Amino acid sequence: MNLRELSKVLGLSQTTVSRALNGYPEVSEATRQRVAAAARLHNYRPNTRAKGLATGRAMAIAHVIPVSSHHEMVNPVFADFIAGAGETYAAHGYDMMLSMAGHRKEENIYRDLAARRSVDGIIVHAPRLDDSRQALLQEIGLPFVVHGRFGGDTSGYNWLDMNNRRAFARATSFLLDLGHRRIGLINGLESMDFAARRRDGYCEALAIRGIAPAPELMISDEMTEHQGHGHCLTLLDRDDPPTALLTSSLITAMGVRRACNERGMTLGRDISLITHDDELSYFHNGRAEPDFTSLRSPVRDHGRRAAAMLLRVIGDPGCAPLHELLEADFNVGLSTGPVAATRSNPLRDARHASK
Amino acid sequence: MNLRELSKVLGLSQTTVSRALNGYPEVSEATRQRVAAAARLHNYRPNTRAKGLATGRAMAIAHVIPVSSHHEMVNPVFADFIAGAGETYAAHGYDMMLSMAGHRKEENIYRDLAARRSVDGIIVHAPRLDDSRQALLQEIGLPFVVHGRFGGDTSGYNWLDMNNRRAFARATSFLLDLGHRRIGLINGLESMDFAARRRDGYCEALAIRGIAPAPELMISDEMTEHQGHGHCLTLLDRDDPPTALLTSSLITAMGVRRACNERGMTLGRDISLITHDDELSYFHNGRAEPDFTSLRSPVRDHGRRAAAMLLRVIGDPGCAPLHELLEADFNVGLSTGPVAATRSNPLRDARHASK
DNA sequence: CATCATATCCAAAGCGCTTTGAATGCATTG
DNA sequence: CAATGCATTCAAAGCGCTTTGGATATGATG
Numbered sequence: 001m002n003l004r005e006l007s008k009v010l011g012l013s014q015t016t017v018s019r020a021l022n023g024y025p026e027v028s029e030a031t032r033q034r035v036a037a038a039a040r041l042h043n044y045r046p047n048t049r050a051k052g053l054a055t056g057r058a059m060a061i062a063h064v065i066p067v068s069s070h071h072e073m074v075n076p077v078f079a080d081f082i083a084g085a086g087e088t089y090a091a092h093g094y095d096m097m098l099s100m101a102g103h104r105k106e107e108n109i110y111r112d113l114a115a116r117r118s119v120d121g122i123i124v125h126a127p128r129l130d131d132s133r134q135a136l137l138q139e140i141g142l143p144f145v146v147h148g149r150f151g152g153d154t155s156g157y158n159w160l161d162m163n164n165r166r167a168f169a170r171a172t173s174f175l176l177d178l179g180h181r182r183i184g185l186i187n188g189l190e191s192m193d194f195a196a197r198r199r200d201g202y203c204e205a206l207a208i209r210g211i212a213p214a215p216e217l218m219i220s221d222e223m224t225e226h227q228g229h230g231h232c233l234t235l236l237d238r239d240d241p242p243t244a245l246l247t248s249s250l251i252t253a254m255g256v257r258r259a260c261n262e263r264g265m266t267l268g269r270d271i272s273l274i275t276h277d278d279e280l281s282y283f284h285n286g287r288a289e290p291d292f293t294s295l296r297s298p299v300r301d302h303g304r305r306a307a308a309m310l311l312r313v314i315g316d317p318g319c320a321p322l323h324e325l326l327e328a329d330f331n332v333g334l335s336t337g338p339v340a341a342t343r344s345n346p347l348r349d350a351r352h353a354s355k
Numbered sequence: 356m357n358l359r360e361l362s363k364v365l366g367l368s369q370t371t372v373s374r375a376l377n378g379y380p381e382v383s384e385a386t387r388q389r390v391a392a393a394a395r396l397h398n399y400r401p402n403t404r405a406k407g408l409a410t411g412r413a414m415a416i417a418h419v420i421p422v423s424s425h426h427e428m429v430n431p432v433f434a435d436f437i438a439g440a441g442e443t444y445a446a447h448g449y450d451m452m453l454s455m456a457g458h459r460k461e462e463n464i465y466r467d468l469a470a471r472r473s474v475d476g477i478i479v480h481a482p483r484l485d486d487s488r489q490a491l492l493q494e495i496g497l498p499f500v501v502h503g504r505f506g507g508d509t510s511g512y513n514w515l516d517m518n519n520r521r522a523f524a525r526a527t528s529f530l531l532d533l534g535h536r537r538i539g540l541i542n543g544l545e546s547m548d549f550a551a552r553r554r555d556g557y558c559e560a561l562a563i564r565g566i567a568p569a570p571e572l573m574i575s576d577e578m579t580e581h582q583g584h585g586h587c588l589t590l591l592d593r594d595d596p597p598t599a600l601l602t603s604s605l606i607t608a609m610g611v612r613r614a615c616n617e618r619g620m621t622l623g624r625d626i627s628l629i630t631h632d633d634e635l636s637y638f639h640n641g642r643a644e645p646d647f648t649s650l651r652s653p654v655r656d657h658g659r660r661a662a663a664m665l666l667r668v669i670g671d672p673g674c675a676p677l678h679e680l681l682e683a684d685f686n687v688g689l690s691t692g693p694v695a696a697t698r699s700n701p702l703r704d705a706r707h708a709s710k
Numbered sequence: 711c712a713t714c715a716t717a718t719c720c721a722a723a724g725c726g727c728t729t730t731g732a733a734t735g736c737a738t739t740g
Numbered sequence: 741c742a743a744t745g746c747a748t749t750c751a752a753a754g755c756g757c758t759t760t761g762g763a764t765a766t767g768a769t770g
Contacts, residue, residue, distance in 0.1 A: 001470075002756055013720045018758060028718060045470035049413065050756035052404035053725045060452075067438055072655075073636035074438045076431040083422055083429045086455035095473065096453045097415075100441035115356075115400035117726095118450065224637045225609070251637055254580070254609060261616050281428035282579045282606055300427075357726055368750045373728060383748065405726035408755045472756095 001042045010038050021046075048095075060095040061085075061310060062119040064109055066126045067102030068222060074100070075223070076251070077278050077299050078125065081147065084303025085123065092311055094120075107136055114140035121310045123147060127193050143317060145310040147302060148194050158313055160306045160324040162297040164194050167328040168201030168246065171274040171295055174330070175244045176209050179339035180272060182217065184235050184242035186228060186252055190220040198248060198276070217242050228255025236263050236271075243339045244272035250283045253292055257335075267291075267335040274336060276328070290333030297328040356397045365393050376401075403450075415450040416440075416665060417474040419464055421481045422457030423577060429455070430578070431606070432633050432654050433480065436502065439658025440478065447666055449475075462491055469495035476665045478502060482548050498672060500665040502657060503549050513668055515661045515679040517652040519549050522683040523556030523601065526629040526650055529685070530599045531564050534694035535627060537572065539590050539597035541583060541607055545575040553603060553631075572597055583610025591618050591626075598694045599627035605638050608647055612690075622647075622690040629691060631683070645688030652683040 007017040012031065020027045020035035027035075038044075052058050063085070065078050082096070089096050097119055099109050110133065113119055121143040124133060129151035137144050137157070146159040175183050185202050188195035199220075203213045217235065221227045228247060232255065235242055247253045253275035257267055265271050277285050277294040285292050309322050362372040367386065375382045375390035382390075393399075407413050418440065420433050437451070444451050452474055454464050465488065468474055476498040479488060484506035492499050492512070501514040530538050540557050543550035554575075558568045572590065576582045583602060590597055591614065602608040608630035612622055620626050632640050632649040640647050664677050 003758095004756075014757080015721080015759080016719055019719090022758085026718065031718085043466065043470055045467060046758095047408070047756050048471045048473035049404045049407035050725090051758080053402070053408050053727085053755090054757040054759080056725070058404065063453075065438075068636075072438070074434045076434055076635070076637055079429045079431055079434045082453065083420075083427070083455050086453065090455065090459055096455075098418075098437065098441065098451045098453050100438050100445065100451075111398065112400060115398055116403045118403035224639065226639045226641070258612070258616075261613075280431070281423075282431055284579065284581045286581070358728095359726075369727080370729080370751080371749055374749095377728085381748065386748085401728095402726050405755090406728080408725090408757085409727040409729080411755070 001044045002047065003044075006038060006042060006044050009042070010035060058118055058120050059093060060097050060119045061089060061307065062097045062099060062113050062122045064099045064101050064106075064113075064122065064125060066106075067100050072102065073222065073224075075126075076280055076282075080278065080280050080300045081125075081303035081306075083281075084300035084305075085307035086303075088304050088307035088311065094311070107132070110136055110142075111140060114142045121145070121314050123306055123310060128191050129193050129196050130191075131193075143310060143313045145306050145313065145322075147306050148192075151193050151196065154323070156321060158309060158322045160302060160309055160326070161194075162302070162326045162328055164197035165201035165204070167276065167295040167297070167330070168198040169205040170201075170330050171246055171293075172202045172205035173208075174293075175246075175272060175274065175336070176205065176211075178244075178272065178336065180242075180244035181211065181339070182214065182240065182242040182244070184217040184245045185219065186231050186235075186245060186247045186256065187218065187220045188223045188248040195220060195248060198246075202246060223247075223249040223252045225251050225255040225258075228252030229259045230255070232256040232259035233262070236260070236265070242271075244274075244336075247273065247275040250275055250277045250280065250285060250292065250294070253335075254283075257291075268293075268337045272336040272339075277331075285333070290331060291335060293333040293336040294331050295328040296331050297326060302326070356399045357402065358399075361390075361393060361397060361399050364397070365390060413473055413475050414448060415452050415474045416444060416662065417452045417454060417468050417477045419454045419456050419461075419468075419477065419480060421461075422455050427457065428577065428579070430481075431635055431637075435633065435635050435655045436480075436658035436661075438636075439655035439660075440662035441658075443659050443662035443666065449666070462487070465491055465495060465497075469497045476500070476669050478661055478665060483546050484548050484551050485546075486548075498665060498668045500661050500668065500677075502661050503547075506548050506551065509678070511676060513664060513677045515657060515664055515681070516549075517657070517681045517683055519552035520556035520559070522631065522650040522652070522685070523553040524560040525556075525685055526601055526648075527557045527560035528563075529648075530601075530627060530629065530691070531560065531566075533599070533627065533691065535597075535599040536566065536694070537569065537595065537597040537599070539572040539600045540574065541586050541590075541600060541602045541611065542573065542575045543578045543603040550575060550603060553601075557601060578602075578604035578607045580606050580610040580613075583607030584614045585610070587611040587614035588617070591615070591620070597626075599629075599691075602628065602630040605630055605632045605635065605640060605647065605649070608690075609638075612646075623692045627691040627694075632686075640688070645686060646690060648688040648691040649686050650683040651686050652681060657681070 003014050007014045016027055017035050020032045067074050086096055101109055124144055124146040127146050127148045127150045131150045134150045148161050149159050187199055190196050190199055206213050219231045245256060247256055256273055260267055260271055267273050274293045277296045278299040285294055358369050358372060362369045371382055372390050375387045422429050441451055456464055479499055479501040482501050482503045482505045486505045489505045503516050504514050542554055545551050545554055561568050574586045600611060602611055611628055615622055615626055622628050629648045632651045633654040640649055
């Protein structure tokens with residue numbers, strides 16, 4: 001059932017039917033009702049392609065998901081981010097297109113998107129420190145919002161990011177306050193902007209206390225459970241192991257916890273751990289008494305906000321670049337305690353006592 | 356730059372340029388080269404909407420991802436499945452559209468997709484035992500492939516599934532062979548077809564040995580780390596705890612492992628665990644000496660295959676329904692051992708000895 | 711009663727592509 | 741030389757929608 005058929009059924013012109021359905025004022029309320037009823041009855045919906053061609057707007061947003069080249073990995077944060085973005089799109093009648101970068105040459109994906117006019121805007125994922133996409137995106141001139149930031153000057157484009165530097169500085173300070181001096185950092189790949197900022201925050205907090213960062217305690221790798229486990233073992237087996245650790249993902253943290261347990265250590269008592277937590281659906285850290293002391297920044301909410309930002313930019317292409325810097329919640333859980341303490345974490349003691 | 360402009364630049368008609376670019380034979384090799392060069396130079400790509408409108412094919416596939424209603428969870432398996440499907444689409448010039456079901460009324464999403472003609476086919480995720488989508492999809496008449504199966508007669512539509520029943524029967528038999536008699540099942544939601552089949556396989560294997568399934572050992576829930584941990588503790592704290600467990604996801608299994616460790620138990624020695632493993636990127640189970648004895652069925656590969664199946668169906672709409680039933684690899688790791696044994700798992704002993 | 715404003719509707723053009731059916735140029739043939 | 745066949749190219753229609761620029765009817769107004 002297309003518009004012509006529907007208008008024939010109604011004995012009206014295509015113009016009138018189209019206007020009735022799109023809420024234009026120059027059609028009487030009576031016919032509008034009649035048209036709406038017929039449309040519902042015949043299950044009519046305007047053809048996406050035709051509408052897009054006629055209006056010049058695709059009513060679709062592209063998400064380009066990087067597939068980590070190493071082992072073709074796709075980070076589970078994207079699932080939650082996209083779920084959040086999808087909510088916003090659904091509410092505004094937009095479709096969501098997904099491209100997996102990695103199979104094709106990355107640049108081509110973006111150029112294609114722009115030249116084929118298949119979307120009205122792009123959400124850029126996983127910005128790198130030195131990212132060729134920055135210039136590329138400016139050149140092709142499609143509205144875009146970056147989840148995170150490119151390295152360097154960040155004033156010239158739209159982005160939404162959490163304050164990674166601040167978050168990791170706070171976490172590091174917190175550990176220092178607890179007496180820790182050898183603090184390990186099991187970070188994401190530091191070619192990624194977010195990971196670089198986290199390291200900066202970590203180093204900055206150490207510097208304030210006059211502590212030089214120890215290169216052997218700073219690890220940058222893919223954020224998997226497996227790597228978290230492996231790197232943690234390596235650190236623990238040193239002659240001078242760290243007494244506290246920072247991890248960039250809850251998944252890595254789970255690997256770290258497992259490694260610690262294997263070495264007979266309990267988090268919060270024998271070693272402290274603070275992790276960043278994207279609040280992924282399948283990895284709840286608990287609310288009442290969280291297992292991990294964590295920096296919380298719900299990535300699903302980022303998705304919602306980034307999508308909303310992009311729609312705003314599409315609606316007003318001339319507007320000045322939008323920025324949104326979100327602060328992480330610093331949430332104390334059971335995985336941190338004073339250095340060399342045995343029973344001084346009230347939360348943990350409370351839990352053990354209740355058994 | 357659109358076709359008309361490009362043809363004007365070349366001094367050719369739109370027809371000729373279009374044919375040259377689309378590989379039709381009635382254009383000389385010389386002009387084809389000339390056209391191709393000009394297209395490259397001006398960065399020309401045909402407008403998606405216009406091309407779709409003219410050809411009647413959207414060159415796009417929809418994935419409708421269910422968002423678990425309980426806590427708005429999105430299962431990380433979709434990320435890997437979609438990465439696999441994306442490879443296939445990219446290789447065949449298709450786009451991928453994503454809809455998150457859960458925000459809108461599910462039925463509407465499918466009707467919309469069909470009526471708006473925005474895609475040429477649908478991949479259906481997370482089929483339920485009694486799933487209204489089965490009738491709906493037949494009615495709207497868009498080619499579709501189900502990842503998994505609906506309950507009931509499965510002959511009338513295209514699907515790709517792993518042999519869940521067989522896999523879990525094998526795993527159960529294996530545990531029975533090791534002397535286990537009280538085997539717990541921490542399953543996914545059994546309103547899902549895959550989970551129901553897994554339970555059936557488990558019950559079947561027990562029945563063959565004349566063992567009645569114990570309802571108190573069979574749990575059906577969301578497959579998170581948190582639930583795995585909680586349910587395992589509940590089971591272990593029983594008067595008659597199980598000596599072995601089956602889990603439906605590696606993520607659940609990680610929660611189980613943590614719970615066991617908290618109770619001072621070691622997997623493979625004090626308790627046995629077999630888990631299903633979708634081989635998600637961020638949760639490698641190790642290859643050489645896997646932590647978990649597991650049923651492996653790489654979901655990324657499922658994505659590739661399901662997408663290929665759908666493209667085949669789209670190419671030949673009249674063909675008989677396609678079915679692909681994949682067997683899981685049964686891979687023995689460190690998490691299983693004889694009941695009440697202390698040191699009889701060769702893999703584990705080897706590992707411990709090497710320390 | 712002629713005029714005008716208003717409300718309601720419509721025919722047709724256009725979005726950028728593919729595709730049908732025909733035209734053109736050129737070499738070959740009887 | 742006219743006729744034929746082949747290789748190229750083209751004009752124009754059509755995909756299903758929106759939107760421009762009227763057209764028509766109705767009632768109010770001077």
